[in-house]
Amino acid sequence: MTDPSLKQTLILDQETFIVHNLNLLEQMGLATIKTLPFAARVLIENLARNMDANIIQWSDVVNAAKFYESPAQTSELIAFYPARVLMQDFTGVPAVVDFAAMRDAVDAAGADPKKINPLVPVDLVIDHSIQVDHFKEKNSFFLNAQKEYERNKERYQLLKWAQKSFDNFRVVPPESGICHQVNLEYLAPVVSTKQTKDGVLAFPDTLVGTDSHTTMINALGVLGWGVGGIEAEAVMLGQPYYMNLPQIIGVNFIGKPQTRITSTDIALYVTNRLREENVVEKIVEYTGEGLKYLTLTDRATISNMAPEYGATAGFFPVDEHTLNYLKKTNRRKTASLVEGYCKACGFFNNHDNEITFSKKIDVDLSLIETSIAGPSRPQDRISLAGVKEKTTKIFDLGNRQHIQINPENKPHALTNGSIVIAAITSCTNTSNPYTMIGAGLAAKKAVEKGLSIPWHVKTSLSPGSRVVLDYLKSSGLMEYFQDLGFNNTGFGCMTCIGNSGPLDPFIEESIKTNNLDVMSVLSGNRNFEARIHQEVKGNFLMSPILVVIYAIAGKIDIDFESEPLGVSQDGNPVFMKDIWPKADEINHFVETYVHEKFFKDQYSQIFKGDKLWQELKVDESTTFKFDETSSYIRNPPFFKNFSLNLPDLEDIKNARALLVLGDSVTTDHISPAGAIPVDYPAGKYLIDNNIKPWDFNSYGSRRGNHEVMMRGTFANIRIKNKLVSDAGGLTLKFPENEQCYVFDASRKYRDEQTDLLVFGGKEYGTGSSRDWAAKGTTLLGVKAVIAESFERIHRSNLVGMGVLPLIFKEGQSFETLGLSGDEVFEIRNANQIKPNDLLTVNATKNGKNKTFQVVVKLNTDIEIDYIKNGGILHYVLRQMIKA
Incomplete structure (x- = not known):
């Protein structure tokens, strides 16, 4: 007897399609489709359409429908096939x-x-x-x-x-x-x-x-x-x-x-x-x-x-x-x-x-109130009315305003709390004509009242689509952006990803010399430490309209209700309310100037590229010709000595702690995306390979070179390793207690054939889905990461690279267990692990043993297979060659 099916034909506009109609489940008496979440319906259809004899069966479809009809706390594993x-x-x-x-x-x-x-x-x-x-x-x-x-x-x-x-x-x-x-x-x-x-x-x-x-x-x-x-x-x-x-x-x-x-x-x-x-x-x-x-x-x-x-x-x-x-x-x-x-x-x-x-x-x-978020986490929302009080407290601005840099007697001084970067950037907000046109109208009103942006604010406008520039130009608003200094700098992520570029050398030197706490404002979604610019202490997310307004203010500690943005041409104070556009005004511009034709024109040649792209010469070979002298693209070592034979998963013995980290360690901390410091291992490597500092580019641009990326792993200048007092990519090499860069320590441990562990707190690996945060971890020789909890994507990445994710039992942590980090660690019975199983960690110091249990944060049997294969790519490669 064959399994039931949801397959049927559907005729639309005289075309016939094969579909898998969820309504048939209801006719079968298996689920009330109209009460199921729509996202659940997508998952159920995916199962029904991809049924086969091996991986997905009819029972999986039925079980998924029942799970969502009466939601339970635990669920079954499914195989999802993205389109x-x-x-x-x-x-x-x-x-x-x-x-x-x-x-x-x-x-x-x-x-x-x-x-x-x-x-x-x-x-x-x-x-x-x-x-x-x-x-x-x-x-x-x-x-x-x-x-x-x-x-x-x-x-x-x-x-x-x-x-x-x-x-x-x-x-x-x-x-x-x-x-x-x-x-x-x-x-x-x-x-x-x-x-x-x-x-x-x-x-x-x-x-x-x-x-x-x-x-x-x-x-x-x-x-x-x-x-x-x-x-x-x-x-x-x-x-x-x-x-x-x-x-x-x-x-x-x-x-x-x-x-x-x-x-x-x-x-x-x-x-x-x-x-x-x-x-x-x-x-x-x-x-x-x-x-x-x-x-x-x-x-x-x-x-x-x-x-x-x-x-x-x-x-x-x-x-x-x-x-x-x-x-x-x-x-x-x-x-x-x-x-x-x-x-x-x-x-x-x-x-x-x-x-x-x-x-x-x-x-x-x-x-909901008008808000911003910062200074270093997107979830740290601050009501606009409370920004001055909050930021003054965070950065102690009230006691430190005496430090001021004011070249050539310019009207605004660079001081603590000053904004040095104001960027309308990122996918988050530049997709929205309402906020972009709203920002343009705010710029228009500001220019008409004679307002300008202080000399120390680096302004940029980076639309997420060429269509944005079409409707800003068509509406006449682009000229007002330009009058304020928000010229189009490119169509890309730019400041939000950390590509804010250099500050004026005078400004950067003033920040360093006087240890100024300066700020950035951006219409992005990420504001983690040192992401936007390494010299900027506070980064605040906000709407494009507010980016324009804060840029004019030039400082983060302003009360918009009582303090003016500046003085108009006729000598009167101009407040935020005077340049904030009305909703009906914005809507009128959106309806009038955002045209279907712009989308048609811009996307008709989307894959063709500009002249620079068309002139790029490439080979059309089956395999890529790696250049061993390249500083950008190198053949990675992941498949070196690859074998079809599956080795046993080895126990972790005589291991050392490479880092002990706290809560909310991000993938930016683990694998930085911005500038490459000259005196860090990645910078030294590039200099040794005759790359000048001004040609370093960024970590992100060199992700095709494992030599750069593994040296950049755990090398964020703000990362705080509890084994050392100084921030920034440092650790202690045991047993000598020698302070050195994380990469340098990992090489010494490798030469000694010493396994490595990383310890973390809550939400380990939050942030971007950065595969090098996992790739770099494994290339440093880390066998397992033990944390209080993991962010979803980074945990999966670690598994994908063969690094074992382990979590402390509820209520336990590195601190509560009384660990110091200089112990020698062992984890036995690795080859017998099961999903969410327990493993025992033995920590030895000065002849004394301490044991504690950790949870194997592998959710499925297939993840066990990935770990045993040394990662997901090795698993797939073995499957494909054998096929």
Whole structure:
């Protein structure tokens, strides 16, 4: 007897599609589909469509439907097959390097290297490499783009080679926009189609991405999230993404936002609230009457920040807003298919059914205030009215204002609390015409009143899409941005990813000499320590409108109600309220100047690239010709001495603590993204290889070179290792108690054949889905990380690289166990581990033993296999060669 099926045919606009209709489950009496969360429906359809005799069976479909109909605390493992993969160049380059290395390994094993090829569609958008070198100049964008190609030619040649060599692999060239905004405006089909032997299959678009903010696409009703680059590579090679069925938390929006409230304010409020609710490893789905007041780009801002509030995804089901946005962005045919398919198959939200969630959280939009977040975490929201008091207290600004630098008697002094970077940047807010036009109108009113921006503020405007510049120019607002100094500096992540570029040498020297606490303001989603610029102590997230206003103020400690921004041409004080645009004014500009034609024109040639891209010369060979003299692209050692034979998992013996870290250690701390310091191991390596400091580029741009990246691991200048008193990439080498850089210590331990451990606190690995945070960890010789809790993506990345993630038992920590870090550690019975099993750690010091148990933070049997294989890529490679 064959298993039941949800397969049927559907005719839409005289086209016939094969679909898997969830409504058939209801007809079978197995589930009440209209009460299931929409994200759950996507997961169930994915199971039903991918049923086979081995991995997914009918019982998996039924069990998933039952789980979501009566949500339980524990769930079963499922195999999820994303429809596609999204990459950006920082995380994409290492993946392409790995693919090239795997082709070499397969070739060396006597098999066909073309076996290594993406089996699902992959889009890589080059958006993370452009830096704000030039600003306040009319040709800033061209000069920055030119500099970008000079720095990244080798990387771009690799990506262009991949574009030509791999099937199912498209590259969006530089200067096209930010990957998440390009995904939202163009790449995402919402409903995917695929030619099969039985006909054209239609199904919900889903994806995983190598950037944590892949979640932005959930605003469009597309279920997707960020994964480690290693996991993404496995998906590209046809492997399912294994996961436990996630709980789905309903966030019920009620009320209507106040007049001045932007999507940024809502996103910061939601981030703060959901961090308190602990939605880690859960999907958040938005519901409620308040949804009608949120445009699709408002939703995109909220979905984008899912990593900041800790959720796997922040999902908005397909509804009328989705269809209208697809039409607005020149996808009318797509909108027709999406409407017909979703309404027929149970994926269209009519807002008329009570959904059953694991938990429901009410959020009253009418109570949300204008806010910013900082100085170093996105969830640390501060009401605008309380910013002066809060920042004065954090940075002790009230007692330290006497330090002032005022060259040439300029009207504003550089002092503690001064803003030195003001950037309208990132996917989070530049996708939203309301906030961008609002910022333009604020700039217009400021210029008309004679206001300007202080000399010490580095201003930049980095739109996430070329369409943004089209409507800013069409509306006449771009000239006011330029008058203030917000010239277009490029179409990329830029300041938000840490590519803020250098400050004026005089300003930077003044900061260092006087130990000034200076600030940045940006419309981004990340503000971790030393991310934006290494000399900037406080980084504050806010709407583009507020970036303009704070830039004019020139300082973070200002009370906008009582203190003016400046003085108008007629000598009167100008307050924030005088230049804040009215909502109806912004809406009028959005309706008048954001045209469908702009999207049509900009995306018609999206894969062609500019002249610089077209002139790049590359080989069209099956395997990539690695240049051993390259400082950007090197053949990584991950597959060195690769064997088809599976070795036993060895116990950890005579191990030492490489680092002991505290709470909220981010992937930025573990693997920095910004500038490479001259006197750190990575900088010394580049100098030894005849690279001048001004040609260092950034850590992110050199992710194709493992020699740089492993030297940069645990090398953030702000990382605090409890084994030493000084911050910044240092540790103690035992038993000599010698202080040195982490990398240098790891080499000495390697020569002694000593295993290494890293200890951490809560939320270890929060932040970007940075695969080098895991790759670097394993190349340093770390066998296991023991923490109080892990952020989802980084834990998966560690597993993907064969590093064992372990957590202290509830109520225990490095401190409560009385550990000092200079012990010798042993962990036995590694080869017998099971998911969420217990292992015993033995710590020896001065002849005395201390034992404690840790939980094996491996969730599934397949993750056990990954660890035993030395990582997910070794596992896949063995499977493919044997096939």
